[in-house]
């Protein structure tokens with residue numbers, strides 16, 4: 001069977017005009033935090049784009065935009081999409097690529113008079129970036145939200161989700177009604193930029209995602225004794241910073257012994273107390289984030305971190321405590337979809353690489369209710385969540401072609 005092609009100029013025009021909503025001339029980045037005015041404008045813009053093409057679209061009660069060819073609700077759909085909210089001063093492609101490529105796929109099907117036996121639905125999932133601490137839109141769709149969470153969720157500035165939803169014309173409790181029967185989705189494929197350096201380094205245009213990393217976050221405290229930096233002899237200190245430095249030094253060994261090449265351990269935020277140049281620091285509080293694509297490996301890493309921290313605390317005369325703030329299991333993608341995407345990429349003649357996703361995506365939630373897969377395209381120098389985020393247009397085209405042909409294969 002011959003392969004279909006997307007129209008890059010149409011896709012490019014959509015990406016460029018959506019980029020204008022929330023674009024800041026100073027930073028050259030785009031800001032559309034979930035459920036802000038700009039985010040809501042983007043939702044309306046997207047609905048109009050679908051309607052302009054003669055398709056049907058609506059905003060569901062959770063703020064997800066869903067579009068398809070006809071208004072009549074099918075019994076089952078093949079779904080694609082991603083998100084159109086952004087971080088502060090983000091780039092052009094994160095999320096938007098997957099959504100607008102989905103719209104372009106609908107246009108190609110229409111232009112080629114292709115009717116799928118399972119209709120295609122395109123989603124822009126609400127609030128993917130986690131302003132309120134989750135992936136709210138897709139979680140609403142698969143029935144993971146609770147009334148309690150909807151009423152109490154707030155962002156880092158204390159702004160309530162329920163107030164922000166109301167300002168977008170949505171009833172917060174209504175989000176519970178966005179839930180669809182899991183059998184509704186036959187399968188799901190998401191096209192996304194890699195947001196890491198692997199494909200750019202390998203000079204390959206396509207990544208076939210095998211799994212999405214699990215992640216855990218700890219807040220760790222090492223408590224010793226603050227003291228005068230001049231009068232406390234080196235061997236009589238309980239120096240919390242020395243404990244942290246010692247632990248940081250052990251991270252490569254922990255990964256070598258308990259982890260895999262896909263393991264990551266990161267100390268990302270450190271608060272040293274009292275924080276004076278002439279005082280031995282008596283306490284340190286830091287974040288420890290661990291990731292791997294295998295749940296067992298994650299548990300071994302966590303176990304080893306705990307043991308190493310206990311031993312270091314003893315050695316430096318410190319007290320060790322930690323709180324586990326979150327634990328998200330890794331999510332493998334469907335073997336069938338992985339093979340399908342790889343086969344379509346091969347048929348199109350594009351080089352590709354099987355790889356994990358180090359970042360979280362809507363697909364990890366969709367994978368709980370249906371066969372799901374992801375296609376990555378390269379991020380230049382691995383940069384994302386920043387104005388410098390960029391992907392070559394020819395790679396955008398290739399990624400969208402793989403999406404198009406994979407979806408057609410699935411839905412025909």
Ligand SMILES: [Zn+2]
Nearest residue numbers: 083094095192
């Ligand atoms: Zn994203």
